[in-house]
Amino acid sequence: MNTFAETWFFNQQWQPHRFQQDTWSAIANGRSGLLNAPTGYGKTFAVWFGVLQRYYRNEQRKRGVHCLWITPLRALSAEILQATRTVSDDLELDYRIGLRTGDTGAAERQRQKTSAPQALITTPESVHLLMASKGYGDYFSGLEFVVIDEWHELMGSKRGVLVELALSRLRTICPNLQVWGISATIGNLEEAMEILLGGRGKGTLVRASLKKDIHMETLLPDVLERFPWAGHLGTTMIDKVLPIIDAHQSTLLFTNTRSQAEIWYHRLLDAAPQLAGALAIHHGSLSDELRLWVEDALHRGILKAVVCTSSLDLGVDFRPVDCVVQIGSPKGVARFVQRAGRSGHRPGETSKIYFLPTHSLEIMEGAAIRYAVQHQLLEQRLPYVRSFDVLLQYMVTLAVSDGFRADELYNEIIRTHCFSSISRDEFDECLLMVTQGGRTLDTYEEFHKVVVENGLYKVTSKRVAMRHRLSIGTIVSDTMMRVKFLSGKYLGTIEEWFISRLQPGDTFWFSGRLLELVRVKDIQAIVRPAAGKKGAVPSWMGGRFPISDNFGAALRHTFTEIHRKSRHLPTELRYLQPLFAEQRRVSELPEEDELLVEYIHTRHGYHLFVYPFEGKLVHEGMAAVVAYRLSSIRKATFSIASNEYGFELLCDDPLPLDEALQTGLFSTEKLFDDIRSGINIREMARRKFRDIAGIAGLVFQGYPGKPMKTKHLQANSGLFFSVFEEYDSGNLLLRQAYDEVYDFQLEASRTHKAFERISTHRIVVQRPAQLTPFAFPVFAESFRERYSNEDWQTRLEKLKTQLEA
């Protein structure tokens, strides 16, 4: 029994949920565990009262921090702080709660050091920063609890690795530590708990048996024939959205990229000027000030609608929001459910979400997502393993404060899920990288980072220490420019490469306004408001997330329904019948056991389209294999595009298609070899290396928005990648980049399954005169891979003839 909870719930006249009582008793029994509950049902209290009860169970209480509450978002921290402080105030407890994030000022940090509050609400990065300050072992010696909020969000990212590492050290300092995770529903909850608790069978998994009702509807265009075959903006559907905004108190419109949000925002205002003042925009590149204003205005119910990106996926609940619109493909089931849940989140209410497709074939995704939600096909979150970049950063973090001993550290980290498989040799190689800059002993220059004194690894240089503290964390961004008005007012950040393409006087859309570039100074873009209607729209990198495997399965299921008799067909498919008829007319509409292949010649070159309906990730792998096999017959260079339905190989020369089909273009024979040889893994690894170089401290960028001047130390990760490849090819970080490609990008095993499935299919080859309804969306994908087995000389000759023709 939890007397604190009972008293407080009684005073609020609330009935505790079953899952809250279960959590209280598990915590009272000294257990660790994972709590799985939907938002809005009091999951914070389920853990919090357990923490309080444990604290007050003994008469003798240790001073210092008793509980660390880790959240992925600063906005969320503020909410937790408010809720927990209310409890302490209401019950007149001397349990104090402090906030420790990147925003916490120096004075407050000092106060937290000299007179620590009982609980600190913080982020993974801030915990590592605490471990980078001297005496952190004493500071945490009284710690009994670590709570990781929204663990499902952290787990699939390298921030999750930061959490694992912090826990491994804290368990050494406090062997009886109780660890609790809080997670939304994902496909691998058990694994999520094991990773957090550092092993199997150690904890209690509490699942709330509350089910949230979701009402979902696809917005269909009036005339299918006038709806585009490809595209990703969806602004032609604005007329469908306005009545929805009118009919609800507050609507969130989710887009998949920040540039799309900017475009929707000003198109909405163009279409409905009366929304001015009641419409806002929210995305990750805007200044904190602007975002906080929007969040606050949402709370107070003065906004009719907000156009936003994943920046509002998480965090505080906004009570007035009673409707959500998803613009463009939802990409993942869990994400869709989460976004839907931002409306009507109070117990008993129904969440309401509209899906707005941006091109014809995407309408099908409405049916697929409904099927996936109904069947609870929620994604798994894949944890990172063997992230040497994070390990290197962590080593320096510990060396900056009290230092570490190699054996001790090795024994700690191999108990984490992430590093359980690394060998002592690999660990030692990491040590060499931080102490002498790598394996090569013939460095004639003194390397100043970590030094070893009597077996203790320490940082002695003040400059190295300072630079390291400023770069702790795993979120790596492009060089960002700060966008400011002439008056000095700060608006947000834009990637440097976008600004570099503009001339002073050019106009662009940002934070929902049309701005004119006045000048660029250092890393600031000075702007003034511009009149008119025309401007460039910045696109931000990293806005692309591929569709999940479960959603891919749902799509395939939906596609097999196309041929069913129309009476039982989902609305979306019935609506799309004319499109399917057109596809059948110009090419073919494949049956369930058929694989459609289209070979088309246009002014761009020779296109090969293949439609396995396996989801984007698998298509990338399949496309590479097919490219490799075609080019083994005749050398070629391909540009490769893929989407959720299929992929395209584009070549400047005709393809030996018939010959390839006869020799088994889609066979499973030697498949893994062909994947390895086929994919332009180098280019993918090069992209992965961007993050790795940042995290491992090769590329120094300082805090976002607070860039630090570094004398002559700028180099981009691409340069490092090339140099490593040529002169240190066995480098751990380089290998990690390739591993991440195999594990996260290619998913080689899923590609194999797809080929197995297809090997039983009949292959239908069509040679249409122009692009078909199926082909068009793939062709329109702007992001492309390249594969070539032509030598440099041949490619050069081709370029030459083209350039100098």
Added chain:
Amino acid sequence: MEKAIQLMNTRLTLLPERALLLPDYHTLVVADWHLGKGAHFRKAGIYMPVLPVDKDTMRLQSLLDNYRVETVVFLGDLFHSDLNSEWLVFERFRATNPAIRFILTRGNHDILPDDLLEKAAVDVVPSYSIASHIHCTHHPEGGEFVGRLNIAGHVHPGCLIPAKGRQAYRLPCFYFRRQTLLLPAFGMLTGLHMVQPSPGARIYPTAGDKVLEWVL
């Protein structure tokens, strides 16, 4: 294979080794070598493998051996930062070519003490005129002076050439616009700054052993 062009009545040879030869003046121009960059990073605790810096030196040496060169003009950023051991590489290179005049138009990275450069017999100047109408500087002058050809570095120009089949090539290049010829960075530890094709601009990408011209 080099590319011979003529700009403002001057014969210029664009070399795929990322250097410029003015045959009429027996002068070789080299921009942004950034020697010492690797060691500078290592000293700051940033891991960077040890490069055979000799590769750059050998490339330059082969040019001096193959063409008649009396003067080498370094267009700034010869050495990346504070002194480190890679300077010895340069000193050795200097000693191998005693008959050649070395000139450095100082760049923003050139912070080595003057006496070191003096010892290596490098004339350090803010700008250098190869002829009355050919002016070498580190920062481009911006075409202010009528009739003058400005040869400059600093920018590290590169270009992204879209090609058939939706492909693209990213290459270092020579870039000429409004009286200014920008040279590609010579050193191998240098990045690229993308320049855009614009009216009046001429872009000469270097690729492998060739210098091409990108005709729009």
